[in-house]
Amino acid sequence: MESDLEAVFKSIKRMWHTTTGGGLAVLAPGDRPAQSIQGRKLPAAVRRALVEESPLDALKTGRGYWWVTSPSPGLLGRVQLVAWAPNDEGLDHLLQIWTDMLAFSLGEKAVADQLTKALVDAWDRLTFLYELTHIAGQVTELPDMLSSIVHLLAQVVSAEEVFLVTGDETGWESVTASGDLLPQPAALVENIPRAGRPVGLAEIQPALKRAASPLAQVGDMLVAPLLGEGNLSGVIGLLDSRQSCFDSSDMQLLASVAEQVGALIEAVRARASRLESQRLEHELEIAAGIQASLLPAGLPPIAGLELAAYLSPARLIGGDFYDVAEAKTGETMLLLADVAGKGTPAAILTALVHAIFHGEVSHRRDPATLLQVINRILQPDLEKAEAFVTAAIVRLESDSIGFSYASAGHVDAALWRNGEQRVEFLPATGLPLGIDPICNYHSQQVALDPGDVLYLYSDGVTEAENPEGEILGLRGLSDIINATNPAQAKEQIRVIVESLDVYRRDLPLRDDVTLLLVRALPECGVSREVIPFVIPAELTAVSQLVDLVRNLDQTLPISNAKHRRQIADDFALALSEVVTNQVEHAFQGRKGQIHGRVIVEVDKLVTDLYDSGVPFQPSKSPKIPFDPDDPPERGYGLRLVRGLLDIFECRRLEGERNHWHLVKMFSGVDKL
């Protein structure tokens, strides 16, 4: 008998040492507390805990951690474990399980004739728990791990069947020691109390009967929920045809096992999902590389026109792309497409559209015919993928300044009419690709006048959303275009993209943003530089415009350096006053944007500002003569603006917007 106990204690010591690299001693009543364990002296606090029979949890000393377990009622009285280890990773948990197991085996089954069996059971079960802690480190595939667990458990419990059910809301699957399938595993998962403790047959039988589960008919059953971070990931349990064959020590074992297995499943799943997202990211990187390689390396130079393009995918890879190719007859063909969907499937469809466009463009020059052909070829693939593509195709005419346009369900292209100073929209001329295999498209001819601009873009532009949930819309885009013209195409793209950032504020990009601009160059003659801009309507942003104008200093067409400096400073000051007034009065603390442009002409600086704030109302207070002995504290802004500028106007535009017009002539430079 003594030797059986010794054997169990020895095995615990060995397991602790292998697991932790530390040491462990078992103290039965009457044993004098050891002075040291494996040469490590017991700290005073540890000795005190043993004498007082109180527990101690992971006491940190210079070279490791110490534990003293709660005294367990054992065969020979109360037993305590004292242990040390170099680190404390989850060891308190393991130690507690071992103590509990030991206590149950030595205490509850202390019937003389079963004693030897009880000790052997204890030894088996301790070994089992020890094995369990090592499974996680060795097995990375969940099914293998679950199978090892049920087989291991079957070796140490006296049960006809050991089962484990795992899965999620989409389905539950069982693993059993016998290899048989467990009937209706979902009924168990759905009816197990989630408190975390195992339940016996009596507790779960009524629910199983209601669910008409054959498991309601077994002789005895123990089942425990598998919980990881509060989520139910399955159940583990024991079955037998004999009635009342499981006791409280089986229940204790099952509780310990369920706790460990729940944590293991959670860890393995977390690792698997981490690997999966890494794999996905890698795949996306490859797909993004392919997609980027499909974009044209550059845009061709075309007499009388200026082309510029921009693409920014929202994720690593999106469904937007643009393309340029030469028709057989020599005209330049432009394509901008948006494939519904993202990721690799979108990239594949993108590559398909690209390939068909390049294949067909050499012998078809009509945009509508091209769309028709692409639609016919692509339709079966798109239907299979349950996807569709919107696309606009433009043929730039070679004999005149203008273009031919067709759109398969794509968002309205915008057209800036420089003569009328307004924006028109070109709606789609047919359904998206992939909807109807025999859809008819038609082309529209548009002539461009000098300064006119065509804007092809994806819906990521007009559907940009601000934190209030409002989308930019065609009107918002139209407001931006009003302010950016007549800047160069690439400058306009810069400001449109900045405007989307300002509009979204801190919200991330949700959709791809793609832009393709065709600008008819203005007639030669007046040389001028146009710098469009956008700022958020905030005081902290005003200085951006001040800096922008002051940095123009060197580029002003004024020979005298001092005069150049003076003009830039004066204009910056006037601009600062007007924009500060816009922020403080037009917006009154509301969020918004201020769009505008600075134009450097040969004889003057001009700025136009646009906001959507309340109308400007100049102060109506009567003009009081300035008294140097009692100067007013406010009201210098308008005085500065009028003193610094040659023209200062504000008018109300339709659509509840303000337009501010500021002009500073260079001729007046010496008037101060």
Next chain:
Amino acid sequence: MKIEIEHPQPGRVIVRPQGRLDADTAQGLKKQLQEIAQAGPESVVVDMQAVDFIDSSGLSALVSGLKALRQHGGTLNLSKPQTQALTALRLTLLDRVFPIFPSVEEALSEGDLLAP
């Protein structure tokens, strides 16, 4: 904005704002000058040397400081404004309100004469 404060002698304060004095930053200077005024009669010199941009909000802060100091029997002189600031002061006629000096030393000694 960064503002340095120096007390060269009892009753005299040099205030050195740096950078921009605009709607975004002028409140800091206004508060600083009002605190000095409340501490007792002082001859204050605002050294404008490091102010590279001032607009009407900055000017308002200076006027507000001047009024607060006068109320408590103090003075406010300006020294070494940059060209940009000088233009703003001239256009608003505030060059007739603030005594403006080419150096801090001159502004200080002049403040001495004016001080009650």
